[in-house]
Amino acid sequence: MFTAGAPLPDDAELAGLCREHVAGSERLAPAEQADIYRRQFWLRHRDALREDYPALAHVLGDDGFDAFARAYLAAHPPASFTLRDLGRYVADFAGAYEGFPPALRDLARDVARYEHALVDLFDGASPPPLDPAKVTGMPADGWSTARIVLHPLLALVRLDHPAHVLRSELKQGRSPALPAPRPVRLAVFRGADLTIRFEELEPPAFALLEALGRGVPLVPACEEVAAGARGAGAEASSEATGAGEGAGAALAERVGAWFQRWTSWGLIVDVVPGARAEGG
Structure with missing residues (x-):
C-alpha cells in the first residue's frame, strides 16, 4: 500500500x-x-x-x-x-x-x-596489511607462480566519462559542468585514513591489476599484459615487431614502480607462494 x-x-x-x-x-x-x-x-x-x-x-x-x-x-x-x-x-x-x-x-x-x-568501500572490513617479509623472502624464481592478493575493497572501474572528477567537484561544493567523454581506468579504494580515494591508471597498469585480481600469478600476468601491448603495437604500426618488443621492454621497466605505488596505497595485502614444479 x-x-x-x-x-x-x-x-x-x-x-x-x-x-x-x-x-x-x-x-x-x-x-x-x-x-x-x-x-x-x-x-x-x-x-x-x-x-x-x-x-x-x-x-x-x-x-x-x-x-x-x-x-x-x-x-x-x-x-x-x-x-x-x-x-x-x-x-x-x-x-x-x-x-x-x-x-x-x-x-x-x-x-x-x-x-x-x-x-561497499565505506564500511567494508579491511584485511591486515602486507607483511614485507613475504616480498623480501620470495626467491626470484618464486614470482613465476606466486599469487598477488589485492585488497578486497579495491574496485577497478572502466568508464567512458570522468565521473570521478564530477563527483569530487560536487563534494567540494562546486556546481560543475557535465564532462565530455574521455576513457578512464580507475582504481577506487579506501585509504589507511578511511577516506575513499581514486587513482587514474595507465591502460597496462590497469590490465595488470585486473589479471592479478583474477588470480593470475605475477610473471604470467605481466606476460599477458605484454602480449596485449604487442597486439596494440601490431595494430598501430606497420613495424609491429619492433613496436611490440619496445612495449614489452617498457612494461618490464615500469612494473617495479607500479608495485611500489600500489603497496604504498595498500592495494596489495598478501603474496601467496605457488606450488613448485616437480624437481624444481
Whole structure:
C-alpha cells in the first residue's frame, strides 16, 4: 500500500483497504491519513538514493532523478532494514533504464556505475596489511607462480566519462559542468585514513591489476599484459615487431614502480607462494 505510486484516495481498491485497517481522524479520511505515510515512503527513499548518488542527481536534475528513483524503487522495493542496501541494484538498473534523455544516457550510466562502486568501500572490513617479509623472502624464481592478493575493497572501474572528477567537484561544493567523454581506468579504494580515494591508471597498469585480481600469478600476468601491448603495437604500426618488443621492454621497466605505488596505497595485502614444479 505504502509503495503505491499514485495517491491512495485515487485508487478505489486501496481506499477500501484503508477503511478496513486505518482509523482516520476528524480531518482526514482513512485513505488520506495513510497517504501521508505513502508520500513519506517515497521521499525518504528518494532522498537516501540522492545521498548515495549525488553526481547522478546532478546529471539528471531534480525531475529526472525523481523519475529515475521512482522507477528504481518500483522495480526494486526495499528488502532490507538498512538504507545502506537500498541502491544494491542501481548500477544494473541504470544500465537498462530507458528513461534517461538520449544526450545524457551514457554519462548517467557511467556515473551510476562509479558511484555504485563507492558504496561497499565505506564500511567494508579491511584485511591486515602486507607483511614485507613475504616480498623480501620470495626467491626470484618464486614470482613465476606466486599469487598477488589485492585488497578486497579495491574496485577497478572502466568508464567512458570522468565521473570521478564530477563527483569530487560536487563534494567540494562546486556546481560543475557535465564532462565530455574521455576513457578512464580507475582504481577506487579506501585509504589507511578511511577516506575513499581514486587513482587514474595507465591502460597496462590497469590490465595488470585486473589479471592479478583474477588470480593470475605475477610473471604470467605481466606476460599477458605484454602480449596485449604487442597486439596494440601490431595494430598501430606497420613495424609491429619492433613496436611490440619496445612495449614489452617498457612494461618490464615500469612494473617495479607500479608495485611500489600500489603497496604504498595498500592495494596489495598478501603474496601467496605457488606450488613448485616437480624437481624444481
